[in-house]
Structure formats: structure tokens, C-alpha cells
Amino acid sequence: MGPIRAVCCGYYGKGNAGDEALLASLLQMLPEGVTPVVLSGNPPQTRDRYQVSAYNRMSAFSVWQVLRQSDVFIWGGGSLIQDVTSAVSPLYYAGLMGLAQGLGLKTIAWGQGVGPLQRPFTRQIAKQTFSRCTRVSVRDRGSAALLAQWQIPFTMAPDPVWALEGKPVPGLWDLPAPRVAVNLRSHPLLTPARLDTLTRALISFQKATNTCLLLVPFQASQDLAIAQSIQAQLPGPNHLLMLEDPRELKGLFRGVEMTIGMRLHSLIMAAAEGCRCFALSYDPKVTQLMAELELPGWELADIPEDPNIISKLWIEHYANGEPLSDISIQAIVDRALIHEELLHTFFANFFSSP
CATH class of the missing domain: 3.40.50.2000 (Glycogen Phosphorylase B;)
Structure with a gap:
């Protein structure tokens, strides 16, 4: 089997350092043999910063083409499914996840902070979308409690950024x-x-x-x-x-x-x-x-x-x-690396499948 293409989706390329740290953590934790393709608000910047393929997250044509050519779809960490900031945000991310699932991609909700979800409509969409994921990991007890209430299997570990490798700051x-x-x-x-x-x-x-x-x-x-x-x-x-x-x-x-x-x-x-x-x-x-x-x-x-x-x-x-x-x-870093273990276990099974 050739390289596996994994679409990485989050609030990337939008100038938020926390979400960029989540992307950097995800790229750090992906196993060899997996080719990441990032949906970004600033594809040239994302390509230059991380040396990965990146496409415009708001271009329906680009997203469609990328999904059709890929094997796995990953929600890459953060509070993507919440309706406090905007009711549109969970619809966008759930829509992409649903499209990926409809196209037959294996899907992972990774390092998620789920909620707050104040609207019954968005809660129902979130429940349905998470229930169809192949793997789910969350970063906090509140998210875990919500998924447990929905009877959706999950792994809980501290935020992946705990395990991000830092670099010296010049000057x-x-x-x-x-x-x-x-x-x-x-x-x-x-x-x-x-x-x-x-x-x-x-x-x-x-x-x-x-x-x-x-x-x-x-x-x-x-x-x-x-x-x-x-x-x-x-x-x-x-x-x-x-x-x-x-x-x-x-x-x-x-x-x-x-x-x-x-x-x-x-x-x-x-x-x-x-x-x-x-x-x-x-x-x-x-x-x-x-x-x-x-x-x-x-x-x-x-x-x-x-x-x-x-x-x-x-x-x-x-x-x-x-x-x-x-x-x-x-101890916290070791537990945060459970997110990495989930990815490696998932992709090991993916590589070994006929």
C-alpha cells in the first residue's frame, strides 16, 4: 500500500496560536507513512511553516477534491464543536466530517474539546457526527462526560499541546x-x-x-x-x-x-x-x-x-x-501522548488491512 493521505481539519491558518500549536502537535504525532493534507485559512503560510500540502478550507471545490483523493479525515484538536462563539462553526466542521464519512473516509475526532453546546439542534448534530467517527479522543472531563452521556466510545487524555516539542526563541x-x-x-x-x-x-x-x-x-x-x-x-x-x-x-x-x-x-x-x-x-x-x-x-x-x-x-x-x-x-506529557498512541494504533491497523 502507498502513502496514506490524511486530511487535517481545524481552525488552522487563522492566526490563532493555540490552534496552530494543535496542528503542530498533530503533525508531530502522525506516524511515518501518513501524508498530511491540511485545510487552512492561509494555505501558503501553512505550506511554508510546516512543509505540508495545504488547501483553502473555504473553497468547496478544493475541499471536495482533497477528500476524494484521501483515505482519512482528522478533526485536529480544539473547541471545534461549540456554539458559543458561533452557531455556524459546528455546522461547518460537522458538515465536513459528514461529507468525509459519506465519501467513505475513515474519520477521527482527535484531541477535542466538545462544547459548550447550548442549542438542541447543534447538540443533536454533534451527537450524530461523533457517533459515526472511527476513533474519538477528548482533552477534558467535560467533553468526556458529554460523550459518555451520548454513549459514544472515546479516549481521554490531556491537551496534545502538553507534548509539543518547544524550540528556543532567538533573542x-x-x-x-x-x-x-x-x-x-x-x-x-x-x-x-x-x-x-x-x-x-x-x-x-x-x-x-x-x-x-x-x-x-x-x-x-x-x-x-x-x-x-x-x-x-x-x-x-x-x-x-x-x-x-x-x-x-x-x-x-x-x-x-x-x-x-x-x-x-x-x-x-x-x-x-x-x-x-x-x-x-x-x-x-x-x-x-x-x-x-x-x-x-x-x-x-x-x-x-x-x-x-x-x-x-x-x-x-x-x-x-x-x-x-x-x-x-x-506525567501529564506521558498521558497527552495517548493521543499519539491512538493515531499510531489506528494507522497500524489501517496499514495492515488488506
């Missing part, structure tokens, strides 16, 4: 130390008043700790303006870092003492690299991670109105908080 060690990373994203709960409070808390924190603050946007369209606004008000050393390679982005946190993060993958990457973390949760997936790792933090809606209260807690965590131990990190 990082030339920046002043110690360093603290900050990642905030736009969200209705991050009101102008709350952003102002957090900014004033960061100013107080920096004055007390003499740290270099690294503003780290994960998605330019939602994070960059906030990072620039904060940077303009900081009194001490700071640097804004927009890293395109997700492996470098993860490697960044090796040189950081503490991370204050909103985005799920900012916290996962930081924790995986042995960095102290303080979470600001805007989403159930972040709240679940806080509970699982016992991370200090707040729901955005519960942030104190007094910036001094916030800065004092940050200073306390910076001075006395503990990152995950090397043993704990390795």
Missing part, C-alpha cells in the same frame, strides 16, 4: 530578567473598566518586582490591541512578542518566571515549561484547567475592583508560588 535571553509573560484577549467580560484595573495592577506588580513584562498575543485580531494598550502604560522594561511558530511560542515560556494568562494554551504551554501560572478565566475550558492543575486565578467576572488586591496576589504568587514539578509535568 529571548538578551531581554532583561526576570521575565513575566502576560496574555489577555478581547472578550465581553474583559470590559474597559476591568482592563484598566488589570493594567494598573500590572504597573504596581512591575514596580514591586522589577520584572520585564512580556506581552504575548496569541491571536493578533483579538490580543494585539490589548497588548499594545498595556505596553504603552508600563513604567519598566517590557517587550511585545508576536511569535508565528507555535514551537517557539512554547519554548518562550522556558525563559519566563511567571505567566498571567487568559487563553487556555498560554497556560498549558507555560505550565508545561515549568512556569508559575495565574489564570484569568473567560471560558469553562480555562476554569477546568484551573481546577485540574490547582492554578490560582479568578473568573473574569470576579476580578477585584481594587488593583492593589490583584497586584498583591500576583506578587505573592511570584515570590512564593510553585510551578508544577518536573515529575507532574512528565
Whole structure:
């Protein structure tokens, strides 16, 4: 049998570092003999960054042609099936999965964060689509509980990005130390008043700790303006870092003492690299991670109105908080590699079939 073509589908090529990290993790974990074909919002960028074939995810003709010429279809991680951001998103991904299944491709839902699903219609579509997958793996207990309720077999393991191989960031060690990373994203709960409070808390924190603050946007369209606004008000050393390679982005946190993060993958990457973390949760997936790792933090809606209260807690965590131990990190990474094991087992059976 010749090379197996596997179509990789996710929120790729859209400028979101977390989803790019999921793609990088998937490509890292695919066994030899499998040729990945990526559906992307920016095919030239995806081809150049990962050295893979990539096609426009919104071109019906291209998608149809790619599926007809392939053997396997993989939902490649992330919160693809949720209707909080948009009711269109689950319809798009479920539609592609359904088309692949209709064309006879083997289908894998891999590293999924399922939900929230607030509409009965999208819940039913999700249930039907997952039930027809050849393999399913999820990354959190909430997703597992939903699939168990639907009586759909699944494998659960930590987010695949835990096991992504990081790369050194050129010039990082030339920046002043110690360093603290900050990642905030736009969200209705991050009101102008709350952003102002957090900014004033960061100013107080920096004055007390003499740290270099690294503003780290994960998605330019939602994070960059906030990072620039904060940077303009900081009194001490700071640097804004927009890293395109997700492996470098993860490697960044090796040189950081503490991370204050909103985005799920900012916290996962930081924790995986042995960095102290303080979470600001805007989403159930972040709240679940806080509970699982016992991370200090707040729901955005519960942030104190007094910036001094916030800065004092940050200073306390910076001075006395503990990152995950090397043993704990390795245990999580080992479990995250269950996603890789699922792929290798699946494709081993695929190669051995007549």
C-alpha cells in the first residue's frame, strides 16, 4: 500500500496560536507513512511553516477534491464543536466530517474539546457526527462526560499541546530578567473598566518586582490591541512578542518566571515549561484547567475592583508560588501522548488491512 493521505481539519491558518500549536502537535504525532493534507485559512503560510500540502478550507471545490483523493479525515484538536462563539462553526466542521464519512473516509475526532453546546439542534448534530467517527479522543472531563452521556466510545487524555516539542526563541535571553509573560484577549467580560484595573495592577506588580513584562498575543485580531494598550502604560522594561511558530511560542515560556494568562494554551504551554501560572478565566475550558492543575486565578467576572488586591496576589504568587514539578509535568506529557498512541494504533491497523 502507498502513502496514506490524511486530511487535517481545524481552525488552522487563522492566526490563532493555540490552534496552530494543535496542528503542530498533530503533525508531530502522525506516524511515518501518513501524508498530511491540511485545510487552512492561509494555505501558503501553512505550506511554508510546516512543509505540508495545504488547501483553502473555504473553497468547496478544493475541499471536495482533497477528500476524494484521501483515505482519512482528522478533526485536529480544539473547541471545534461549540456554539458559543458561533452557531455556524459546528455546522461547518460537522458538515465536513459528514461529507468525509459519506465519501467513505475513515474519520477521527482527535484531541477535542466538545462544547459548550447550548442549542438542541447543534447538540443533536454533534451527537450524530461523533457517533459515526472511527476513533474519538477528548482533552477534558467535560467533553468526556458529554460523550459518555451520548454513549459514544472515546479516549481521554490531556491537551496534545502538553507534548509539543518547544524550540528556543532567538533573542529571548538578551531581554532583561526576570521575565513575566502576560496574555489577555478581547472578550465581553474583559470590559474597559476591568482592563484598566488589570493594567494598573500590572504597573504596581512591575514596580514591586522589577520584572520585564512580556506581552504575548496569541491571536493578533483579538490580543494585539490589548497588548499594545498595556505596553504603552508600563513604567519598566517590557517587550511585545508576536511569535508565528507555535514551537517557539512554547519554548518562550522556558525563559519566563511567571505567566498571567487568559487563553487556555498560554497556560498549558507555560505550565508545561515549568512556569508559575495565574489564570484569568473567560471560558469553562480555562476554569477546568484551573481546577485540574490547582492554578490560582479568578473568573473574569470576579476580578477585584481594587488593583492593589490583584497586584498583591500576583506578587505573592511570584515570590512564593510553585510551578508544577518536573515529575507532574512528565506525567501529564506521558498521558497527552495517548493521543499519539491512538493515531499510531489506528494507522497500524489501517496499514495492515488488506
